[in-house]
Amino acid sequence: MKMQCKSCGTELPKKAKVCPKCGELVGKQKSDNLKVIAVAGLVIALIGGLLPFVQNTDVELISDAYSFMNIDVPAMWYLYMLAIVVSLVLLAVKKDMFSIIPTAISGIIFIVSFVGMNFRGYESRKLYNLHSLTDLLSNGYEGSSYSVGCGVYVVIIGLILGIAGCFIDIMKYFKKDINVDSKYMTNSINRKVWSKIYYHRWFYVMFLPVLIMILLFNYWPMLGCRYAFTKYIIRSPYYVGLLHFNTMFTNDVFFWDAFRNTLLLSIVKLILNTGAAVIISLLLNEITNLAFKKTVQTIVYLPHFMSWVVVASIFRLILSVNSSGMINQMLMGMGVIDNPIFFLGDVRYWRGTFFFINVWKDTGWGTILFLATLSGISPDLYEAAQIDGANRWNRLIYITLPALANTIITVFILNLAKVMNLFESVFVTMNDAVVNVSNVLQTYVYRKTFGSGNSDYGYTTAVGLFKSFVGMILVLGCNYASKKVRGRGIV
Template identity: 35%
Template sequence: MALLKSAVPNQNISVNPKRKKSLQKQNIWVLYVFLIPAVVLTLIFAYLPMFSNYIAFLDYDFNKGWFGFGSEFVGFDNFAKFLNDDKFYELMGRTLLYSVTMMVTTFPAPLILALLLNELRGRLFKKFVQTTSYIPHFVSWVTVAGLFYMFLTVDATGIVNNLRQLIDPSAERISFMQDASNFLPVLVISEVWKETGWGTILYLAALSGIDPQQYEAAQVDGANRFQRLLYITLPGLIPTMCILLIFQLSGLFATNFDQVFNMQNKMIRLDTDTIGVYTYYQGLVSGQYSYSAAVGLFQGVISFILIMLTNYTTKRLSNVGII
């Protein structure tokens, strides 16, 4: 009996806590090294520019110094100037209209595509669809705008007008990009085409974290595919949906500057300006640095309030938040 006991390996081998702690320290420093570039870039491009917001409270004069310490302090005059501007309500309304429309149309798109991809059984076809849907994300908005102008032009290269005349030979060629009423649909279509595939990454990652045994148990109990989707898949995606919703709602007054700026042209710019584009023209083009800084800070404060309110609401309703 003693020989049998000695032959059986000891399953309760204890590790010295000090030794275990030292091994953890040796391995974890590598992770911090990988974090250094991200932290440095965030500090340079996200936090350091925040200090320049103080010029929103000055009558900034570039000739009096780069940091504007010699400029006159005017308090909230620049903010009052924006609030009393004739374009204030127009800009706020248009920015809100664009943002709400984009959110309603683009927020469900990655979720729907992820659910469809999750139902595919052909592995090669699934990878092909994933890859082709991701590629547009890496195309710059300058290139996307050029493609849309080429497709929607009245010239012979205008594919949309060519298709319209193919269906109805008597149809007149329309210059879509020179009509402000077409600007919002173009924004929505371009955003869905460019970013839907990339947005599915988080949803597919969340889907891979759902226990397959839940699907097997539900199938044994007689649940059909729709019921499995409704009672297993969607509840498993709620945390991811809440986080993405928080970030999207925080940008209600911050439309994609690159997209709007590149899609605009001189004929429709005044009718399609958003707060972000208006800030660019007032600051870099017109040289009103203090005024544009005040407009940008005003927009940032509203975005911060929205993200905090959305985070508070989602935590109360679903116990999911970012803070």
């Protein structure tokens, strides 16, 4: 019996240890690739470059801190970050042999900056002195005492993991050859990266404008995360260390209210939308009249294509407490209520109204995936079950729902990764009367940045950075869950 590759099904030559088509390892051999360790270490080192290198030991003076952004030559911080990014890119393009070079360079830049350069001191955005590391740690400044900050330890741990991961990873190039005749290896395996790029050069030329736009509008703004560690003043932000995060986690009750509201509104909305989409899909699947079925599908889909501004305006009109409010007039006419209810202005009703509006707008779009899955179920299964005496309810429980379960879990996992991105639907339906139950992280950042005369861009950047970190954890968790459920990740 001839062997076949488990990944692509290609017939394998005798005693082959890799697939000649896709390069997949044959059998139960394990790759000694430690790229994950290297990437994790580099990311840790990247974060460490933002944290304090020297910190005032007085808790009340937590803003008195010094880091890469305080050294006399700020360009060293950019070089350090650039070296780590280059190393990550080299790992991504599988140039592990060269990734250790920029990693080592970033370590050298860190040592030179930390030991050999002075730190700038600021007082209300004005440079007032230059401090050497020895002076700060031994003598302090104006009676203050300093210690080595957490950033130093984070950078050291990250660089050790990065260099060790890169070094151990490239050792595989010096191990015994895989003993597969080169005639069985395809050009895609033997050919060098640059030769591949040249061969497909016109595709890269077509992609170049998109790449430039992504770099300018997606990656370049990411450098702004450094302002989360500064007191932001136009043209001259100065470093305050972990002050914003300390304030956010210990003294800002509005932040925690917004965080709880974000999780509550997003998760409940996700459950309701998914459940409603499944129920409507099952009902539509039972309709035998094709014309009526398409008409209902179209009506259910249409709200998804409406702007949230339009949707909010429609429901404000329908739910109005004035005579134009159809719902209140109907309820009072039926004798259910005596006085009109301000659905979008009362903390008791706002969340329920918000969930209803979201279900009305987004459920139709979610039914597309479920209807596609239902249409793929073999009719033979239903016929066999009907012959065996199964009624419609039994066919739903034992055939339809098990076939739909994998899609439901997949859709739920994919949408769970986006729970922190709640903004537009809340922003257009909230008001000051219901801010306690409607304020989410994104609206909190918006209101704190643009809704007051004393905006603190550094603080709101810190809140946004924390939101992004939580979102990253959710995405990685959902990616892991997706691999377990459907065999492949979402990223």
